[in-house]
Amino acid sequence: MLSYRCTAACRHCMYGCSPKWSGDWISTEKLEQFLPQLAKVIEPSPYGSQYMSLNHGLHFSGGEPFLNFDLLLKAVEIADALKIPSTFVETNCFWCKSDEFTRRRLQALKKKGLRGIMISVNPFYTEYVPFERTDRCIRISQEVFGPNVMVYQLEYYRMFTQMGISGRLSMDEYLKRFGQASLSDRVELFLMGRAVDRLKDLYPGYPPERFFSTPCQPPILRSWHNHFDNYGNFMPGFCGGISLGNWFELDRLVKEGIDLENRPILNYLVHEDMRGLFGFATDMGYRKLEGGYVSKCHLCLDIRKYSVSRGDFEELSPRQFYEQLYSNSR
Ligand code: SF4
Ligand code: SF4
Structure with missing residues (x-):
């Protein structure tokens, strides 16, 4: 990118x-x-x-x-x-x-x-x-x-x-x-990114529990079709606003692996533990959406948006993604 x-x-x-x-x-x-x-x-x-x-x-x-x-x-x-x-x-x-x-x-x-x-x-x-x-x-x-x-x-x-x-x-x-x-x-239409806000009224909403054991489709960690942005973020697949690390240091990243210890939100996502992530966010004060979520990515993104407002999470990058996501040029 x-x-x-x-x-x-x-x-x-x-x-x-x-x-x-x-x-x-x-x-x-x-x-x-x-x-x-x-x-x-x-x-x-x-x-x-x-x-x-x-x-x-x-x-x-x-x-x-x-x-x-x-x-x-x-x-x-x-x-x-x-x-x-x-x-x-x-x-x-x-x-x-x-x-x-x-x-x-x-x-x-x-x-x-x-x-x-x-x-x-x-x-x-x-x-x-x-x-x-x-x-x-x-x-x-x-x-x-x-x-x-x-x-x-x-x-x-x-x-x-x-x-x-x-x-x-x-x-x-x-x-x-x-x-x-x-x-x-x-x-094909992925209900992720801006779609979860701008298209949500067209789809039914579900409680968060519905997505606790749904796998990411396609998987968050994969050896094909990843994205590498202008700020250095190595992004898994189509997951805007999530950084696995700095692709400007790709050789080191591949050798040493992703630092999950210092990236709690990424840790939950990589281990497909949405229940854990939801609990983590709730402890920070997150409250579930009344209208529910149209997809697992909707739940994931809403939690990440909240987390960005509450702390400095290195894996939630670039920050501008969270500020610009729901903007409309019209
Ligand atoms: S906003 Fe731009 S980058 Fe995003 S889907 Fe539309 S044309 Fe592509
Ligand atoms: S739930 Fe989150 S990590 Fe999984 S595919 Fe959707 S945006 Fe990516």
């Missing part, structure tokens, strides 16, 4: 990104210095290092990486020099204002060594990005990157194309046209 700053503030954003975040872009010096440690453990797509797949290789993300195009170009160049396989960039397409401009940027990235692109499509993005730009990005990306274009999520792209969507689409309008069931019946 080059930065958390984004042009949008999507309701489902796992990392609470928005235009309100300070940029704090990772520097090229840091990339040059620390990416080599990460490069050693990055595995190529099963189809080969020239190809992309969601849980292999390295993807440049944010926030919105095209907000700092020069940095993105440089990051791709550094990764290519390190022979990192299966690289791709993820975008919300806000910048695809004309065919020529879009083509120029994509070709420049390809020339620096980028293998592919992942294009975000769902009703949360279309609140912010006119659908024509998304459509343009997909079309021109296919010209430039051939098969290395991932549309996430294709089902929504088909729906929007069939319905002839143009411009932006508000959530109210979307729900009127497609119905609430379309939000989770057909496609």
Whole structure:
């Protein structure tokens, strides 16, 4: 993650990104210095290092990486020099204002060594990005990157194309046209991050006990698809606001292991002990939500948000995540 700053503030954003975040872009010096440690453990797509797949290789993300195009170009160049396989960039397409401009940027990235692109499509993005730009990005990306274009999520792209969507689409309008069931019946939606606040009214709430023995899906500790942010946080999977340690010292972290002793909240999470975490938080004064929780991640996040207000927990990082999570740029 080059930065958390984004042009949008999507309701489902796992990392609470928005235009309100300070940029704090990772520097090229840091990339040059620390990416080599990460490069050693990055595995190529099963189809080969020239190809992309969601849980292999390295993807440049944010926030919105095209907000700092020069940095993105440089990051791709550094990764290519390190022979990192299966690289791709993820975008919300806000910048695809004309065919020529879009083509120029994509070709420049390809020339620096980028293998592919992942294009975000769902009703949360279309609140912010006119659908024509998304459509343009997909079309021109296919010209430039051939098969290395991932549309996430294709089902929504088909729906929007069939319905002839143009411009932006508000959530109210979307729900009127497609119905609430379309939000989770057909496609993957993780009720975590900002979604637990902005989408909670669409789902039933449950008492905390319901989640005491539910495993994290996917597991919190895993050797695939983790995120590494501009502040140095090594984040497990999609769990925004949780840091396993400093990825700028990855070699040391791998050698010595995660310091759980000084990270009580992480300790509970790693051991899947939500009952223990709930008890720990309750002892600090946490009170359960009257309306209940829509998911285990909702309970986890609400406890973490409370904990941040009560103490200095190193594993709850970056702090700005907790301040910006429920912000809305509108
Ligand atoms: S989901 Fe993507 S486009 Fe939306 S706010 Fe988050 S980073 Fe930005
Ligand atoms: S419950 Fe917490 S640790 Fe587990 S997946 Fe959700 S956010 Fe991550």
